[in-house]
Amino acid sequence: MSSPGERPLFRLTGAPAPPDPVLVVVVDGWIDAGLAAATALTALEEAIDLEPYALFDGEDLIDQRARRPHLMIEDGVRTALAWPEPVVRVGRDRIGSGIAVLSGPEPDFHWRAFAASIVELAAGMGVRLMVGFGGFPAPAPHTRAVKLATTAGNAQQAQQVGFVGGAIEVPAGIQAVLEEALEGVGIPSVGLWARVPHYVSAMPFPAASIALLDGLASLSGLVIDTSVLNEAAEAARAKVDETIAGSAEHAAMVRQLERAIDAVEGPDEAFSTHEVPSGDEIAAELERYLRGETGEN
Numbered sequence: 001m002s003s004p005g006e007r008p009l010f011r012l013t014g015a016p017a018p019p020d021p022v023l024v025v026v027v028d029g030w031i032d033a034g035l036a037a038a039t040a041l042t043a044l045e046e047a048i049d050l051e052p053y054a055l056f057d058g059e060d061l062i063d064q065r066a067r068r069p070h071l072m073i074e075d076g077v078r079t080a081l082a083w084p085e086p087v088v089r090v091g092r093d094r095i096g097s098g099i100a101v102l103s104g105p106e107p108d109f110h111w112r113a114f115a116a117s118i119v120e121l122a123a124g125m126g127v128r129l130m131v132g133f134g135g136f137p138a139p140a141p142h143t144r145a146v147k148l149a150t151t152a153g154n155a156q157q158a159q160q161v162g163f164v165g166g167a168i169e170v171p172a173g174i175q176a177v178l179e180e181a182l183e184g185v186g187i188p189s190v191g192l193w194a195r196v197p198h199y200v201s202a203m204p205f206p207a208a209s210i211a212l213l214d215g216l217a218s219l220s221g222l223v224i225d226t227s228v229l230n231e232a233a234e235a236a237r238a239k240v241d242e243t244i245a246g247s248a249e250h251a252a253m254v255r256q257l258e259r260a261i262d263a264v265e266g267p268d269e270a271f272s273t274h275e276v277p278s279g280d281e282i283a284a285e286l287e288r289y290l291r292g293e294t295g296e297n
Helices: 033-047 111-125 155-161 174-183 206-220 227-245 248-265 279-290
Strands: 010-012 022-028 051-056 070-074 077-082 087-092 098-105 129-138 148-152 189-197
Touching: 022 033, 022 111, 022 174, 022 206, 033 098, 033 129, 033 189, 033 206, 033 227, 051 111, 087 111, 098 111, 111 174, 129 174, 129 206, 148 155, 148 206, 155 189, 155 206, 174 189, 189 206, 206 227, 227 248
Parallel strands: 022 098, 022 129, 129 189
Antiparallel strands: 010 051, 051 087, 070 077, 087 098, 148 189
């Protein structure tokens, strides 16, 4: 697919496409509370051998003054210049199922042309499903299992994963544009969003990343090893427990969140389709997050 200036937006590396891959989208530069998506991507990279399949030219996509290239210097000598550019990599899980991963910076420009390029690549690879990752701050306690919410193409998909009840309007990222574009050519597309406790949204929260990877496995049948994240998740929870134990106000807040969640869902349900937290609560926390606030009391 070419850019408005008629330069191709990507080039193929010659790597073979895996059979019937699932396309996982994890781009940086947009909402990722608790580094849920970024940490899940790292776990995927450690679990699966991924090789570049399509390299995007950032010239028409990236604001290079906002996201500058990185210069490597060794003993005063320039050794490399690395440009921030999207890339699609491919591989197989441990039972041989195909996976493709779109990662790198969210484009600053030409979103429709970029989406058309991804549709072209997906069709050429025979992509059977797209799954996007993200995390948003929610009024939920860290002492309960992380719930997922979805942006899905139909009610069946939303009910399978979980959703925020009612109507809500939020800013969209490129992931939403890709979901719509792929659905338009018959490729099912689902956004998975981890509900990260709002008071830990500014720190890494690996439990949210585990929830995303488990959701991917449930939807796609891919076999993803999340054991590498379990120790990190336990350490993060212990750190939060220690911090909250030192503040009566924080402890009372967590107890209130626990009562609200447990009254509707029960303490350990994996996914929820109930309206806890509500759309209004989600919108309020998201607005605070986008203003650069952590939500800590």
